[in-house]
Amino acid sequence: METMSDQGDPRIRLDFDAPVAVLTVSRADKLNALDAAMVEALADACRRIERRDDIRAVILTGAEGKAFSAGGDIEAWSGEPPEDFGRFWVREGHEAFDRLARLRQPVIAVLNGHALGGGLELAACADLRIAEAHVKIGQPETGLGIIPGWSGTQRAVRRFGSQLVRRMALFGEIFAAEEALRLGLVDQVAEKGEGLSVARAIASTVAKRGPLATETTKMLVNMAEGEEVGRVGEALAGMLAANSAELREGISAFREKRPADFGKKPKD
Secondary structure: OEEOHHHOOOOEEEEEEOOEEEEEEOOHHHOOOEOHHHHHHHHHHHHHHHOOOOOOEEEEEEOOOOEEEOOEOHHHHOOOOHHHHHHHHHHHHHHHHHHHHOOOOOEEEEEOOEEEOHHHHHHHOOOEEEEEOOOEEEOOHHHHOOOOOOOOOOHHHHHHOHHHHHHHHOOOOEEEHHHHHHHOOOOEEEOOOOHHHHHHHHHHHHOOOOHHHHHHHHHHHHHHOOOOHHHHHHHHHHHHHHOOHHHHHHHHHHHHOOOOOOOOOOOO
16 A cells, blocks of 8 residues: 655545545544645645546545544634635635545545534535444534535535535534435445445445546536536547547647648548
8 A cells, every 4th residue: 555645744644555545634633624734735635646547436534533524624714814714715625625526536435423514515525425323414614603615505505405505504404324314415324433444345346447437427427517517528528639530630740740631531
């Protein structure tokens, strides 16, 4: 197993055990809450994963403790001026979470502790969520006088539905794992301590499927969901063009310093 934590913030641990990568938020003493450096490290970890052709699935989890993640560290953001809070904390959190949600590999979140506020927003980035039986899930931000700022009113609505988000974000409902399963907040419930092994079994199944077909299917689902319409359309079109005879002729003409002839039959 290859561990990447020595190349960045050790509180965002990235372990490569091809064909699976395990991404762990490792700050159990602070309920796995994220500060600005961790947000940046999360984005960097996603870039590393994205470039690994041997990685077919990603497991996202938190270090063992009370919480999968408590989301944003209150001490990290509460003292920021309002303009910096919007410019940096919210924006950079969005950038990191977007990168996670848009990984080409399927992402499985293991909620091995409570997923509240930004922790639920983090879990919402995954394609599949496994909650251990003792877990509670909700969006308590308005009780602190703040909004769910890392796409808790946007991606969460797309993933879970607007009425369910209203119940959590406006009315403060907190759901236990089995109720979260019934409502569609999570996809599976595992016994306490068993979530990671369940996720590994699912990841090994994903790894046996066609990697390009899986990647493009995820992109299409994301596009249908409104996750990344512009980028997905251009990426899929780019893949098509990059494999075309027209591109091969265009590049040959460029190298040979001649006009391209897109009407001629390409060479085998």
